[in-house]
Amino acid sequence: MIQTLQVLIIDDNRSDRALIIRELQREFPQVEFTEIINAGDFELAISSGGFDAVVTDYQLRWTNGLEILRTIKAYYPRCPVIMFTGTGNEEIAVEALQSGLDDYVLKQSNRYIRIPPAIRIALNRLETQQRASLLEIRLQTLLNQVKVGIFRSRPDGTLIETNPAFLELFGIKSLGQANEMNLLDTQNCYARLVHLPPPQHQEREVQLTRSDGTQFWGLLTTTLNIIEGISVIDGLLEDITERKQTEIILEARVQKRTAQLNAVNQELSSANQDLEEFAYSISHDLRAPLRAIQGFSQILLEDLDGSFDSTSLEYLQRIAVNAEKLDTLITDLSAYSRLRQADIQLESVNLSLVLTEALTLLELDILEQQAQIQVDEPLPLVRGNRLVLVQVLTNLLSNAVKFVASDVLPQVRVWAEQRGQQTRFWIEDNGIGIPSERQQQIFSPFTRLHGEEEYPGTGIGLAIVRKGVERMNGEIGVVSQLGQGSRFWLELPTVMEQS
Template identity: 55%
Template sequence: MTETLKQDQVIRILIVDDNPSDRVLIIRELQQQFPRLEAQEIRDQESFDRAMAANAFNLVITDYQIRWNNGLEVLRMVKARYPYCPVIMFTNTGSEEIAVEAMKTGLDDYVLKEPSRRVRLSAAVQVALERSARERQAAKLEIRLQSLLNQLRVGVFRANAQGQLLECNPSFLELLGYDSLSQAQAENSLDLQARYAQLSQLPPPQRDDWEVRLRRSDGSFVWTLISTTLNRFDSETVLDGLIEDISSRKQAELEVQRLNLSLEQRVQERTAQLAAANQALEEFAYSVSHDLREPLRAIQGFSSLLLEETSQQLDNRSLGHLQRILESSRYADRLIQDLLTYSQLSRVDVPVQPLNLTALVMEVAEQLQPQIQQRQAVVNLLEPLGEVLANRTILMQVLTNLLTNALKFVPLDVVPQITIKAEILAGSVKLWVEDNGIGINSEAQSRIFNVFERLHGSESYPGTGIGLAIVRKGVERMGGQVGVESQLGEGSRFWIQLPSVEET
């Protein structure tokens, strides 16, 4: 038997009827609707058996009253062997009771041989063939779906409102370790009656998913994902469900959780160790820097005293040595002071307050007036500079270092030109300190804010190499950022960006 019905398909029909005239009538009637009709006339049991064995027909038309049997038995034999093969009874010898019994047995249609009724035969055949094709296709899809579910080891089940299991597939029984549907019903591990009641309270679509750890019949446990929905079936609302083994996924999730907890604990431990090490290092640096200043002050004091008392008695060479000792001790003292400042920036609290940048810059410029006058520098202040949230002491140190660098890193034969201006941004102020100095090459710009990072010898441009590191540390502690734009021989544009007062 072919599996689908197409427009140009050959239609093969068994005609089971003792009356030759009726067989001719059936063939003539059907040929009008099905031009490629192939009819096989069945006259006795032997020809019927051969046709059944050959399985070369799409539909059976049978009379009820035949010499060697009757239409009901023909119907039963066809349906028993080929459940999806349509059978139509075309008769004048039946009764209403026979028609009802035949329809219950699976008859597709019942057509009387009366002249006014026989015209229905072609339409009945067409409808029966199309319905049969749909049923076979649905059956194939169901078999394919069931096979796929079994391969995926997904359990399928159906239950009624009382929680009674109506049917299930083998994967359902295997997953829960049951031998039969009755055993699964007796165990009632899913509590389907309660699940049905919960779903019935939901608005359409009445469906839900939940994960649950179930005990199998052998005492072992399995994690499952259960998906359920309420459907109408034969005028009854039933609970349809899928159950899947998710033990591997759950195990992986638990392992990830365990690893996350372990990682978090290790991070906390390492963070605490690092914080303790940093604290110890800062305290050590502060202590060493503080203690070193005492012997340096002694060296400076005795060196100054020797210069005053013996300057007339020493030759030029000895006098130069003594002056270098004094200058080196002063440099070491400045270095230690800068280290103390840098160390304190990491240790002390940094309270902030609204500060007027114009007033602060003018105060710093006033303190640096001797250096400004010495270099005959020109300082241009472009107002307004705005207000920022910052720590006064730290910001003063930052501005002092930036202006000192702008004065220092300018060739001696060039008059320093310094411009101070600001950009008022959304939520912040960006302050620029621009100079006409020697500039910085692009490769070095990412390093100049590091501790002890010097681009020039102290004999050319004196300093400790910590000034810009203090600038960066101080600005970052106040919640800001720092940067530079520069090219060799074309000056530098240093900037600091701090939160504005409006942000609060």
């Protein structure tokens, strides 16, 4: 609202002017008046301007209210004009309203109070119109500057209006040229939209042709609307040629990369097959001559023991021992290969039963080493594979019993703890421990931390453990310090027991 209201009061009756001023001062805290009582004053006011509203009588000595209204609207079309008169009639009122009059108030003793509200309503209406006009100007400016084509079309395909960006996209200069060339088939857009459920809206990528015959990719967004009972298609059209070309390039790269990966996968598949065949060859073809070596060595040791001198006997014994080591190595390699290739079925497994089975397999080693095994029951159910878990726990327990100092009796503790939805199974020993810098290496094949004479083995046991746990979707690790024992752990999903 205007801070200081400037009002022209056009009336040649001093008393009426005073009453109008009195009512306006009651309504508006800041208001100034210019009283017009003759043609000269009126001409000066028109030429000077600066007023915000006009209150005029109809019957004046030098003119009438209609002429006043027409003159003001001719110079100041938006200025509110209120006619306050007692000499007019209905015809004059209608003519005045058609000429732009904002309100018509009869000049009676109880009607003066209507003048301030009439002015306030007229000023509020003017402010609303000005805001709408400003918004329309801004919107039109935005539509003219935006790089997205905007259009409205009839269902028969005739474009009603477009923004400059739409014409620029097609390389044309006018709406008429756009309709003549029919570069965008909006009739087809209507046919697509009319059968859709509300809201009738569609977005699709289309390939279009410009007026010069060149093509471009557009993102076409259309909506079916009803404007004053008439169906129209409102749409947006964005040039996405650059993005589409990038997508095509990327798609070509993806296809090329996919082909390369497929080739690599085929090579890996072939390599895995070769590895599997090699493992089978080790297990089958090498075992026959190995058994012959072991068998004949044993015969020589048993039948001809007294015929050999000490050196020859030592050589023969070494042959037998190394043949046995080679047989163990082949067994471990076969087990590792099977874990890599086999289809592992996961199910609910009772850790207590698996542990019992593993300890049974290691019974002779445990007795020989005089090992003490402590199991903290109960042990939970986990999701895994029984045979693989037996193999994993057998290797871990075997290491716990084996890798101790020569003057130490092995002591092993086994327990489990719940960690959210997972079970962590621990095997703790009092062995020689593992240096921190080697704790990740020990799970790789053929990794040995000690000499064969000190702690015999193939160096594949922990690799088998890791591979088995991974195939069951679990994790494995170790906590250890050199000379202070080790705590190996493996983690698998817990299976909740049904109550």
